[in-house]
Amino acid sequence: MSISQEFLIGAAGLCVDFDERRVLDRIDLTLGEREIVTLIGPNGAGKTTLVRTLLGLQRPSAGRLSRRPGLRLGYMPQRVTVDAVMPMNVARFLRLGARHRAAVARTAARLGVEGLLGSPIQGLSGGEMQRVLLARALLRDPQLLVLDEPAQGVDVGLQAAFYRLIRQIRDEQGCGVLMVSHDLHLVMAATDRVICLNGHVCCTGRPEAVSRDPAYRQLFGGTDTRGLAVYAHDHDHAHDVLPAMGEEGAIDKGGSDA
Numbered sequence: 001m002s003i004s005q006e007f008l009i010g011a012a013g014l015c016v017d018f019d020e021r022r023v024l025d026r027i028d029l030t031l032g033e034r035e036i037v038t039l040i041g042p043n044g045a046g047k048t049t050l051v052r053t054l055l056g057l058q059r060p061s062a063g064r065l066s067r068r069p070g071l072r073l074g075y076m077p078q079r080v081t082v083d084a085v086m087p088m089n090v091a092r093f094l095r096l097g098a099r100h101r102a103a104v105a106r107t108a109a110r111l112g113v114e115g116l117l118g119s120p121i122q123g124l125s126g127g128e129m130q131r132v133l134l135a136r137a138l139l140r141d142p143q144l145l146v147l148d149e150p151a152q153g154v155d156v157g158l159q160a161a162f163y164r165l166i167r168q169i170r171d172e173q174g175c176g177v178l179m180v181s182h183d184l185h186l187v188m189a190a191t192d193r194v195i196c197l198n199g200h201v202c203c204t205g206r207p208e209a210v211s212r213d214p215a216y217r218q219l220f221g222g223t224d225t226r227g228l229a230v231y232a233h234d235h236d237h238a239h240d241v242l243p244a245m246g247e248e249g250a251i252d253k254g255g256s257d258a
């Protein structure tokens, strides 16, 4: 596979070994401008390793990796550990990226955390921390936003709202998004393309198509059916109102034989 400059990031035949154990095997992947791609897979599938490799934090054992020159990345890690004895409020945490106060205030307001700027970072709830971490990533004005399990530790209602927010941010800022998730049904409406990973790429495509793919079903067994019905319900309403238009219409095409 050749990796062209039209992509923000691309990998061809990417392999990663740890202690002679192959954890990622011949991964081909591209991420285009304004595209939202979700990596999904069971525990130990190599999702974080793949993200770290794409970010340049992990050396591949084989294969080729390409990033657009000068690509601005905003990375939201699974978690951050802030030393309990180090006093740090949210405003200071956000300013660590050396951005102007006005940008910090504007981004905090955009994410609804402006009321938390004076609060100690250690005291935030899971949902508040999630938005603060996203604000920090956005303050880099990223062309590619990378989110590793961004909804972990947050209740399901807030998770759905968070994924809607990610899609809005992509629409407003025009950045590409690469995210990791365990839960296809939660990210379906927020994702353009899914890559189902289990050491190798098991299947890939639009979320509706992946949810029906035998490789995906084999990997997740009967354990991931709960949200699909909910998703299909929302989606049916949109289908009646907005035929083949915008993001809902695009998803409809994939789900037409459901």
Ligand SMILES: Nc1ncnc2c1ncn2[C@@H]1O[C@H](COP(=O)(O)OP(=O)(O)OP(=O)(O)O)[C@@H](O)[C@H]1O
Pocket: 018, 019, 023, 041, 042, 043, 044, 045, 046, 047, 048, 049, 050
């Ligand atoms: N630095 C490392 N050294 C040795 N093995 C590692 C290292 N990092 C990850 N691994 C192993 O590589 C495999 C893939 O791990 P990775 O964290 O990428 O999976 P994941 O899909 O992100 O898992 P999870 O969903 O549990 O976060 C696991 O077996 C893990 O133990």
